[in-house]
Amino acid sequence: MSASDLHLWHPFTQEGIDPPALSIRGGKGVFIETRDGRQILDAISSWWVNLHGHSHPAIAEAIAAQAARLEHVLFAGFSHEPAEELAARLGKIVPAPLRHVFFSDDGSTAVEVALKLALQYWTNCGRPKKRRIVALENAYHGDTMGAMSVSDDSPFTAAFDSLRIPVLRTHSASCAHCPVGLTRAACHIECLDKLERLLRAQGDEIAVVIVEPLLQGAGGMIVHPEEFLSGVRRLTAAHDVLLIADEVLTGFGRTGRMFACERAAVVPDLMCVAKGLTGGFLPLAATFATDRVHDAFTGGDRARAFFHGHSYTANPIACAAANASLQIFESEPVFERIAAIEKVHAARLPAFAAHPTVADTRHIGTVAAIELKVPDAGYLSSLRPRLYEFFLKRGVLLRPLGNVVYILPPYVITPEQLNFVYDAIQDSLALVSKTA
Numbered sequence: 363m364s365a366s367d368l369h370l371w372h373p374f375t376q377e378g379i380d381p382p383a384l385s386i387r388g389g390k391g392v393f394i395e396t397r398d399g400r401q402i403l404d405a406i407s408s409w410w411v412n413l414h415g416h417s418h419p420a421i422a423e424a425i426a427a428q429a430a431r432l433e434h435v436l437f438a439g440f441s442h443e444p445a446e447e448l449a450a451r452l453g454k455i456v457p458a459p460l461r462h463v464f465f466s467d468d469g470s471t472a473v474e475v476a477l478k479l480a481l482q483y484w485t486n487c488g489r490p491k492k493r494r495i496v497a498l499e500n501a502y503h504g505d506t507m508g509a510m511s512v513s514d515d516s517p518f519t520a521a522f523d524s525l526r527i528p529v530l531r532t533h534s535a536s537c538a539h540c541p542v543g544l545t546r547a548a549c550h551i552e553c554l555d556k557l558e559r560l561l562r563a564q565g566d567e568i569a570v571v572i573v574e575p576l577l578q579g580a581g582g583m584i585v586h587p588e589e590f591l592s593g594v595r596r597l598t599a600a601h602d603v604l605l606i607a608d609e610v611l612t613g614f615g616r617t618g619r620m621f622a623c624e625r626a627a628v629v630p631d632l633m634c635v636a637k638g639l640t641g642g643f644l645p646l647a648a649t650f651a652t653d654r655v656h657d658a659f660t661g662g663d664r665a666r667a668f669f670h671g672h673s674y675t676a677n678p679i680a681c682a683a684a685n686a687s688l689q690i691f692e693s694e695p696v697f698e699r700i701a702a703i704e705k706v707h708a709a710r711l712p713a714f715a716a717h718p719t720v721a722d723t724r725h726i727g728t729v730a731a732i733e734l735k736v737p738d739a740g741y742l743s744s745l746r747p748r749l750y751e752f753f754l755k756r757g758v759l760l761r762p763l764g765n766v767v768y769i770l771p772p773y774v775i776t777p778e779q780l781n782f783v784y785d786a787i788q789d790s791l792a793l794v795s796k797t798a
C-alpha cells in the first residue's frame with residue numbers, strides 16, 4: 363500500500379479490535395483462496411448469498427456475455443430481455459398471486475420498497491390513517507433507515523434509535539426463549555396473541571406487518587413453527603392489514619423449499635428477495651406484489667404512481683446472473699443437494715444438543731444453528747471473536763452471531779465437507795467451557 367492509497371473501511375468491523383481483513387484472490391466451489399494460497403471453506407455462503415459455489419462457470423459466462431451486449435439502460439420507460447426473462451422465470455416459482463415484480467439493489471432496498479408500497483397502498487386507497495407498521499422481536503431487515511426501523515433494537519441500531527420510525531413490536535416464535543413462557547410441546551402458538559391484541563385494538567391504523575418467514579437470520583437463526591407464519595397470515599387477512607414476507611435470507615431454497623412461505627402455504631401481499639437471487643454473484647433484489655397492491659398504483663391521479671427507483675434498477679448484467687442461477691436449479695440436482703445438507707444437520711445436531719455447553723440447537727433446510735451457553739449471551743458476546751479466529755485457523759469461515767454458531771453453506775458442499783465443519787465446531791466447544 364502506498365501513501366496515496368485509500369484506506370479500506372470494512373462493514374461491521376471495528377479497527378483496533380477486529381483482526382485485519384484477509385485478502386482473497388479466488389473462489390471455487392465451497393472454497394475461497396487467500397492471497398498466500400490458503401483455502402478456506404466458506405460455510406456461510408459469504409453472508410448467505412452464494413448458492414451453487416464460488417465462480418460457477420455458467421453464471422460467470424452469462425455475466426461476461428451480457429456485459430459485452432448491454433451493460434445497463436435506465437429502467438424507467440425502457441425494458442430489456444434479461445429483466446423480461448427473469449420476470450418470466452420468477453413468475454414460475456413465486457406464489458402465483460404475486461404477479462408483479464419491482465427490482466432494486468439489495469435486501470435493504472427490497473424491504474424499503476415493500477414498506478413504501480404498503481404505506482402508499484393505503485393512501486392510494488383513501489385510508490391514509492393506516493400508517494403503522496408491526497414488526498417482530500429479534501427481527502433484522504437491513505441497515506437503511508426504514509429497514510433498520512423495522513429491525514429489532516440491537517447494537518446495529520443503537521446509535522440511530524431516536525431517528526428510527528416508531529413501529530409496533532410483537533413477539534417472535536423464538537421457542538428456545540419462549541416470549542410467553544411455554545414449551546413447544548405444550549403450546550398452541552400463544553406468542554401470536556400479542557399480535558392479535560394489537561390488530562384488534564389498532565387494526566384501523568395498522569398498514570402492514572413484516573416478518574422473516576420461518577427463519578429469523580441475524581437475530582440468531584431462530585426457527586419458527588410453520589403455524590406461527592400461517593397464524594400471522596390469518597390474522598393480518600382478518601384485520602385487513604398487509605403482510606410483507608422478507609425472504610431475503612430464506613429465498614431460493616435455504617429452508618428446503620424455493621421460498622419459506624411455501625412451507626406454511628402462505629401467500630403474502632408483498633415479498634422481498636435479494637441475496638441468492640443472482641446465485642451470489644451480483645447485487646440485485648426484487649419486491650413482489652399482488653394485483654391488489656399493484657392495481658392501487660395504476661391509472662387516475664398522477665400522485666398514485668410509485669415514485670421510487672434506483673439508478674441500477676434491473677441492471678441487465680445482474681438479471682443475466684439471476685437467469686443463469688435459476689437455470690442451474692433446472693440443470694443441476696440442487697434440491698437433492700439441499701436434502702443431503704439437511705440430512706447431515708439432522709444427524710449431527712443431536713450430539714450437540716446433549717452437550718453441557720449448548721443451550722439450544724435448531725435447523726431448517728440448509729441452515730443449522732447451535733446456541734452456546736455463555737454468561738454474556740448476545741451479539742457482542744466475548745466468545746464470538748475467539749470462535750471466529752478458532753474456525754479460521756481450522757480453515758473454516760464461520761461468523762457466529764454472538765453466542766450462536768450457525769452453518770449456512772453453498773448447496774454444493776459435500777457431506778464430507780459439512781462434517782469437517784461440524785468437527786471444527788465440536789472441537790470449539792472447549793473454548794465455551796473455558797468461558798462459562
Ligand SMILES: Cc1ncc(COP(=O)(O)O)c(C=O)c1O
Binds near residue numbers: 637
Ligand atoms: C432477512 C433479511 N432482510 C434484509 C437483509 C438486508 O439485506 P442486504 O444486506 O442485502 O441489504 C438481510 C441481510 O442479512 C436479511 O437477512
